[in-house]
Amino acid sequence: MVKFGESFRNIFKIQELRTRLLYTAAILIVVRIGAHITLPGVDAVLLAKAEASQAANTLFGLYDLFVGGAFKNAAIFALGIMPYISSSIILQLLGAVVPYFQKLSKEGEEGRKKLTQLTRYGTVVVSALQGWGVSVRLSSLQLEGMPIVPAEVSGFAFTVSTVIFLTAGTMFMMWLGEQITERGIGNGISLIIFIGIIARFPHSIVEQFLVSQNLIIGLLILAVMVAIIAGVVLVTQGTRRIPVQYAKRVVGRKVYGGVTQYIPLRVNTAGVMPIIFAQSIMFIPQTILTFFPESEFMQTISGYFAYTSFTYAFFYGLMIVFFTYFYTAIAFNPKDVSENMQKQGGFIPGIRPGKHTADFIDNILTKITLPGSIFLAVIAILPAFVSRFGVTPSFSQFFGGTSLLIMVGVALDTLQQVESHLLMRHYDGFMKSGKLKGRLR
Numbered sequence: 001m002v003k004f005g006e007s008f009r010n011i012f013k014i015q016e017l018r019t020r021l022l023y024t025a026a027i028l029i030v031v032r033i034g035a036h037i038t039l040p041g042v043d044a045v046l047l048a049k050a051e052a053s054q055a056a057n058t059l060f061g062l063y064d065l066f067v068g069g070a071f072k073n074a075a076i077f078a079l080g081i082m083p084y085i086s087s088s089i090i091l092q093l094l095g096a097v098v099p100y101f102q103k104l105s106k107e108g109e110e111g112r113k114k115l116t117q118l119t120r121y122g123t124v125v126v127s128a129l130q131g132w133g134v135s136v137r138l139s140s141l142q143l144e145g146m147p148i149v150p151a152e153v154s155g156f157a158f159t160v161s162t163v164i165f166l167t168a169g170t171m172f173m174m175w176l177g178e179q180i181t182e183r184g185i186g187n188g189i190s191l192i193i194f195i196g197i198i199a200r201f202p203h204s205i206v207e208q209f210l211v212s213q214n215l216i217i218g219l220l221i222l223a224v225m226v227a228i229i230a231g232v233v234l235v236t237q238g239t240r241r242i243p244v245q246y247a248k249r250v251v252g253r254k255v256y257g258g259v260t261q262y263i264p265l266r267v268n269t270a271g272v273m274p275i276i277f278a279q280s281i282m283f284i285p286q287t288i289l290t291f292f293p294e295s296e297f298m299q300t301i302s303g304y305f306a307y308t309s310f311t312y313a314f315f316y317g318l319m320i321v322f323f324t325y326f327y328t329a330i331a332f333n334p335k336d337v338s339e340n341m342q343k344q345g346g347f348i349p350g351i352r353p354g355k356h357t358a359d360f361i362d363n364i365l366t367k368i369t370l371p372g373s374i375f376l377a378v379i380a381i382l383p384a385f386v387s388r389f390g391v392t393p394s395f396s397q398f399f400g401g402t403s404l405l406i407m408v409g410v411a412l413d414t415l416q417q418v419e420s421h422l423l424m425r426h427y428d429g430f431m432k433s434g435k436l437k438g439r440l441r
Helices: 002-011 015-034 044-053 059-066 082-097 099-105 108-140 156-183 188-198 201-211 215-236 273-289 296-304 310-331 334-343 355-389 393-398 401-424
Strands: 239-246 249-251 254-256 260-266
Touching: 002 015, 002 401, 015 156, 015 188, 015 401, 059 188, 082 099, 082 108, 082 156, 082 273, 082 310, 099 108, 108 156, 156 188, 188 401, 260 355, 273 310, 273 355, 273 401, 310 355, 334 355, 355 401
Parallel strands: none
Antiparallel strands: 239 260, 249 254
């Protein structure tokens, strides 16, 4: 504990690190302020009462968790950073199947800039569509016959202004996230999601332990959920090491190679990204269905995609498995690893270099990724079902697998960057080894 306090004090001894931390904190404060500025034309008092009467255990409730209550407040940041993530997913999927985008991904810095620009354009389109859906939902929302959006301001003008404000809010948040990544500490987009989830912590605790009558059941289920998630985190942080032998090479008077090294293959190479990607895609059906509030057929379809339905859980789980493999393929390319090994004179004992080595690594990676993807899917859908046992929706969502994995993952990644700054300037880090256990092994 003393060492931790000393390391924490060391952070403020480094001017650059101190500036980065304060800059990050200032931007996150701006994000939280924007989550409480209500859209023009919306009666904030009636909205609060109407949302309180709505079922929180819905997909909209989960969306609200990721944006820190901004959706429930009908704030200018109501869409959060999700449209940007959705646009990124679309571009990455296109990059796997469309030759033009494949070419851009291989053009280095210039190609990356073009892809970033296209992602931003896509964010505008997705934000506008979702903003339109939000305007329709707000216009149809009533409390005891009183509309949330008064008749004198509703209509075309309200729809246009809502789309503009929500799209601008998302683009501003995207810019803020980029500023954190460039000038602050940690990944800006991840930290914006992180702070949105953390902001719901007091509300979740109060609702479960002061409002709910099933206190004992809530505590027991919480303990079981934490135990399951802790076990899954430990499993998914595990690795399979592949031995690589480097042959001896004599250059002049120096001898290179002749040693055995290992390629660590993690059970969950993709981290929490599959959950974030899958969640962004699962918001799309509900967004489309908000355009038809008066249609019985559409509302019936909406029931099948309700947050607690088995249909939703099935498709959500399948998408997590798919994105786990997809993101792993992007983050770890066996062909590139094989080519680099061959250039350096390395080989896997018993396996021929080149294509055979790439196939061997790909086969192992495919096998160990499967249990990791299934575990991610299980803990992601777990909160939707524990709410059936007396646990309040906000409590189950906050302490659910998705939220905890994101919070732990983002916190560790940010702490890792702080650790690097400390070690570069010869200060003691938070770990004796100078590495964050479970992340850098």
